[in-house]
Amino acid sequence: MDKVHSMSQSSSRVTFKELQQIIKMGLVQGNLIPAFAGAWLAVVMKDHSFLASIPQILLMMIGSTLIMGGACALNNFYDQDIDSIMPSKQNRPTVNDRISNRHLLILSFAMMIIGEIVLFTLNVPAGVIGLAGIIGYVSYYSIWSKRHTTWNTVVGSFPGAVPPLIGWVAIDGNLTLMAFALFLVVFCWQPIHFYALAIKRQDEYSMAHIPMLPSVKGFKRTRISMFVWLVCLLPLPFLLSKLGVTFIVIATSLNLGWIYLGLTSFKAKDETKWATKMFIYSLNYLVLFFVLVVVVSLIKLI
Secondary structure (H helix, E strand, O other), rough: HHHOOOOOOHHOOEEEEEHHOOOOHHHHHHHHHHHHHHHHHHHOOOOOHHHHHHHHHHHHHHHHHHHHHHHHHHHHHHHHHHHHHHHHOOOOOOOOOOOOOOHHHHHHHHHHHHHHHHHHHHHHHHHHHHHHHHHHHHHHHHHHHHHHHOOHHHHHHHOOOOHHHHHHHHOOOOOOHHHHHHHHHHHHHHHHHHHHHHHOOOHHHHHOOOOOOOHHHOHHHHHHHHHHHHHHHHHHHHHHHHHHHHHHHHHHHHHHHHHHHHHHHHOOOOOHHHHHHHHHHHHHHHHHHHHHHHHHHHHHHO
């Protein structure tokens, strides 16, 4: 009876909300912010016409959305065994049989292939970097590091930080120090963000035998690692010195504010509460930093 019910569920139409869960739309939207910022900064710094660049920016955003969504869908396919164990994942369509493996794979590969075609249409570097992001996320992170090493979060930070590079090369065709600076901001941001999340879900990861740092090394070791990455963020605004002193001051204030938040809660007995504060700040940080990049460069353009 249960098997018949499961088959009827997977054969019914997936809702738009469920589709968003399958492709991890929240994660995709978060990565589109630095992707747009990278493209916008290239327009400004390389003296391109914004109006003439709009088609390139739109195609870059569409291509990036497709490859990221497709890679996330493939990640959900591969992670079904561990997701079925973790309580927070029980509503995923890949766990409750709302989508069949066949349809999931078709969706995933169709999105990635179309996305790559779009990016290669822009130029070869955009397509190559997009492909590197897919391979890094699916192969090195999802299949290998996530299940085998506590360095999984750092390994996943490499493909997770390529969106601003795609955005930049979609406009300019070449990578510069400023493009790599945006990459490094996202790269250093990710361990802090995901370690905070891993602290909140430490019991779940232990249950699924996923070697996340908090589950294996404990809270104190994870918190030290988070501060190391916070310190790594500090000099990065200076790599974007062409945006001016105002940008450096505000961006550095964001970094110092994050360190201050962590230190003021350092003696907190409630580990989850501390992690929640750090997680919320991380979400706001990513948006504010890249909005700041866009606004400051817009002022310079005007």
